[in-house]
Amino acid sequence: MTRAANMPPPIEEPWPAICLVRPQMGENIGAVARAMLNFGLTSLRLVAPRDRWPNPKAEVVAVGADVVLKTARVEWTLEDALADATLVIAASARPRGLEKPVWGPRQAAENIRAAQAKGERAIVMFGPEASGMETDEIARADAILTLPVNPGFASLNLANAASVFCYAYAEARQATDLPSWFQPPDSPPATQAELEAMFAHLEQELEHGRFFHPEDKAPLMKRNLRALFLRSRLSQQEAQTMRGVIKALTIGRGGRKKDDV
Incomplete structure (x- = not known):
């Protein structure tokens, strides 16, 4: 199928990358991939997925988001998955007492775009479906992404959580102004x-x-x-x-x- 002449070009941005830490279900991975491409993101990283990869169930649920699944990076340690990043955001419902900035999805999206405009490489990581990320994993992040969910029913499906961020990022893409972002004057940020x-x-x-x-x-x-x-x-x-x-x-x-x- 060819793209109609009057349609705008597709959006496929390699950064920020979405990193799923120890994902359990292929269906959820596929749903995340679909949401990513819906909002113009293409870089997916998987850390120690429970089921074999490539995963046929992920392909079915992704419904054509092949560019995301076929280029997905699979790593067996979080350290390897984050190695080239200069800005890491951890999605978590609980800050867990860590001394880190806590951003909502809109603020996270705006800050990531501002950082990337300065040459940074951002990764947003989401934990496994059953329990989320461990405290030591969240400790690797520069900031925590928390969604404004109902405190009486805060449990959110992995794909839904990723979709909220991807939407916020696509919305921030349309903004003309970006918040200021710190940049070292003479040297790029450490990876x-x-x-x-x-x-x-x-x-x-x-x-x-x-x-x-x-x-x-x-x-x-x-x-x-x-x-x-x-x-x-x-x-x-x-x-x-x-x-x-x-x-x-x-x-x-x-x-x-x-x-x-």
């Missing part, structure tokens, strides 16, 4: 892969220095440290500088030997 390397380096040295005490508090302490740096929106150069600082503190002034770092 998730670069931040994870910095966090791993920092946590390794803090463990060596017995900072995480008592042990049962270590997960919370690590989340708090990550939140501190994520709020700062580090550039690539700043992340590299922090790793140099960690190394200097470790091997300088009679500390550990260089070969042990």
Whole structure:
């Protein structure tokens, strides 16, 4: 079927990407893919899907959103799925006490468009149908997306939740004005892969220095440290500088030997 001459060209934007973390049902994946293409988004990432992939049930429900399903990236760890992102938004009904900005769908859409206009790469992640994302997974995000649902009946189908965001993003696409967005002056923003390397380096040295005490508090302490740096929106150069600082503190002034770092 060819497109009529008077029809506008199709919208197929690669960013933001939608990331489904441990999705359980192929039907829901297909419904998300359909909603994405309805509103002009094409990049889908799947983290450890429960059922085999490609999934025939997803193809049936997607009803022609082939460009989304055929190019979907399947990863087995969230770290790999987010590696190239510079801005991560986690959809969650509960902030869970994490010190992060909480955005509604319209604000999230506007901020993402503003960030991408500055060259950032955004990913919006949704958790599995049964329980949502774990706290450590949400801790990787720069902000939390919360939908204005009825507090007495807040449980929302995965595809419906993704549809609300995709609609808000399509609506923001029509706006002529974008909110201001911070951008480091001399260096692009650090990717998730670069931040994870910095966090791993920092946590390794803090463990060596017995900072995480008592042990049962270590997960919370690590989340708090990550939140501190994520709020700062580090550039690539700043992340590299922090790793140099960690190394200097470790091997300088009679500390550990260089070969042990």
